[in-house]
Amino acid sequence: MATKQRGRPRSFDRETALEKALRQFWEHGYEATTVSDLTREMGIGAPSLYAAFGDKRTLFDEVLVRYAGSYGAFGGRALAEEPTARAAMERVLREAAAVFTEPGHPHGCLVIHAATNCTTPEIEQSLRKQRNANIATFASRIQQGIAAGELPEGTDAADLARYVGAVFQGLSQQSRDGATREDLEAVVDLAMRAWPEASAGAGQAARAASG
Amino acid sequence: MATKQRGRPRSFDRETALEKALRQFWEHGYEATTVSDLTREMGIGAPSLYAAFGDKRTLFDEVLVRYAGSYGAFGGRALAEEPTARAAMERVLREAAAVFTEPGHPHGCLVIHAATNCTTPEIEQSLRKQRNANIATFASRIQQGIAAGELPEGTDAADLARYVGAVFQGLSQQSRDGATREDLEAVVDLAMRAWPEASAGAGQAARAASG
DNA sequence: TTTTTTGTGTAGCGACCGCTAGAGAAAGTT
């Protein structure tokens, strides 16, 4: 396999064009980004876009995958690498504050904003599903922390996950409204004050994790 | 004045029609709501809409005023009526949890969602300005609380206001994503755990406010 | 070179957008 393609080769770099499309969808959302916007930013004609990426909807799906693997990957890394639920959640929020305000690309989170006020129900639902799945992942990590004795026994993992998710979504909105990274880090500092701590004489797992 | 109108009277109730328009804009946002949607829901023809409300943009402006005076009025009431900054902010969040999930009308906050991904820059900026103004109002009330000794002296009112605003915006997003009132109230419970308390021997103003 | 295969550019499709001209309908005024 991997034999040489016959016919005329495409005159643009597919990855570069995809990244341009990602930026457009990120900044203006799915619906407000027109094919005309896309072709202008990607530097190609409409037929080239449709030949390389399918229709607008398929291109958006591919953009979502690219986003999840790049700008949106910090959450998964934090959950995988941090030793405690608290450290994981705090790192998620702190990296969000950084990424959401990073210069050079649109502010905020694409998954939160790109399908708001979208008249294509499948797209709106797809991103909603993803947001709720992210919060469920938070809950799962928190539940793990409760089992390890890092948090009080009575802690409701789903509630705490929703709280972290709400702060996360608030950070995204505020980054779009002009808040700076320092502004958002102060918000994270305050948000983490709400974190429930296991009582002094709690299980050994918490001590092991911090040792 | 107030002489009887000459000519044919309009065949619909203006307030009822305006409320229908409000619901449409609230649910689908400014841009995704078409004039065709509006006329269908309002039960009138396009020329009647334009005669009674001006163009789509002017109608939206009037909807914003109506929203601020009805569904969006709870924030101002909480700030005006509660004796302490903490009580005011907690009531804002708690009433938000209730209103955002109330059956019978769209979920979440119109000011937060209706101009997201809007290609009319004046509209997007108008609502952004309103959101930031709301947070500035929070900051002002918190600053007042600091002056009254309710909060530690070093407290940054702007940071705390942004934190409350972030939670508020998160509540709105989550209500749109299907969270129930109980879900959001648990988030508010957690959020208020972050509230800074003045130390035990702090100023007399705090004692006076709670007495 | 000729043939085959594939990408690119022009040009435009039907559908919907916000909006409105113009004719007729329904009220008050005389």
Added chain:
DNA sequence: AACTTTCTCTAGCGGTCGCTACACAAAAAA
């Protein structure tokens, strides 16, 4: 009754939407 004023209805304007037919260009294969 006739006249004036205002609203409502039908129909359709110019513009943009997502998308594509078609002719041409540019590469590998024969």
